[in-house]
Amino acid sequence: MMENAQPHQQSLHSLVRTQLVVTIAAVYTSSQVISPLLCFLAENPQYITELRKEVTECTNDTEDIDSSKLYKMDACLPEALRLNPPQTSELLKDGVVVPKGALVASPATALCMDPAIHPDPYLFSPFREDNARMPVTTLTRNKLAFGWGTQACPERFFAAKEIKLIAARILMDYDIEINPEAQSMRRYYDVEDLRVLNPGIRLQMRRRAQNPLQREDKA
Template identity: 30%
Template structure:
């Protein structure tokens, strides 16, 4: 029996190893692949990566091999773009080739197959994006302006409690605002059951959905048949993720249906949708879109607000200038609102610089090629995973001189006007997979920043002697920083 058990485990291992070794052999292409570090047999460049901060490794490789580089992880081809111009050339101008997503097996194993961000290019994705466009496009976001302000004012009141956790309050702001818009749900603080479950799901997802994390299942497919508890670490949480997904897909959605049946539903995306639809299949699509609107924005928006607060502590001159602009335009006797945005270009520049200085998703969301392509004399095969290294873009000294410094002026012309269109900011992605909720995100972030600066002064904490406590600009790791 023991021998049979060993064979049952060993044979799939050997088959998978042989298959992976076959994948790692040098293929013959009509042109060279983009340059990159020399891979080891089978493992490729896996051992050369900083596992926690791969964007730093890719940035360093870019300085050696160029703005577009090739690497291989366990037989998977990766092309990493370290240039915004190249990203625009390929992902925007050749979007018909670069609009697919790689197969991230951890996404499906964790119950997240409905995830709009990782859907393959096709009809299901088009249905998702059509709904997103209808409810979150620039024109539609106007109806949420009052909601932005109410939640931003609550955030300011909560931040006045100096002894509390600032991150908790920024999480509640982003989470409760999106829940209100999506489901008409009034969150009851950080302990709200919907918020708590969503945060737990996001915490799991951001550690297991990267191509590097998923590569082990592509190389060894038999691993999927093993019990979840065998894997340890974040992988062991995939079972809990599946449970959370089912709860979050159904419970808030069903709550809206019940409220509508009783005539007490608040205005929301889901309520508007249900008022026009009687198709169960479309309901399933709306469930997925509603949950993705929530989990897709909560962590990135929270991260952005945390980076904003950090920058305001480290760069008090920027904070003072942004506050002075608000006081001059809006005055001291009322709160700024989204209608004031066009008259506050420096504050908009601060928001753009927050996203530039520390992009919340440093490697963006991976793309995949639908066909072979050639760029700059290099061959990019069909099925290649293509990632835009947003960290490298943010630190490109040719585009952003003294890139490590937080400087909103780099987004302004000499006469103080904004240089370009904010919705094209690289932090929102590229091509046909650009963030469909970017107008809602930027308005909610801008409103929160305006409210904070209008009321609060952000400064160093003080120790028992009255001396300021130095702040170290450190961030967490994972798909979202």
């Protein structure tokens, strides 16, 4: 950063600010997928059973999970992103020419909740045909959580792997339930074009009595 900074970017304040922005992009976006995903799963525990079975079938150790084999978990990610996208608008580059200086974004949330594209859009249904047919990192015009075209997130492959591994480890190590008080709470807040999970929502987590992948020397 110091080597590539322009003269006006070389101050300590500027460098720290830039690093914080990079940290937000790297950490905030991943946490804003994992948190809603766990909430949706806690409200639909039938999927937790299937996801745990998938993990046990691909490994015998929670510290050595092959994320490429977590197909059902992969199908859950676009559904969580559809219902709770980190951003309500996304960059789109498809050849359309716009005036210089114009601000342009595509309505990601409207596309995500369009019943003509996603039947019964308010239902958390991770095994929809398009979710099961292609990985979350595959870009389509109807799924803009990672952007589109040359503006698409270049680190989406790492992010998807990271999210799947964290979610799998949590589900294998803990039983999760959503706090009953959260049932009547607003799910998210829109701050400019960011969609933020309501921080008042609480998950109740308890370490599982038995984890089939828990080594005896770790018990």
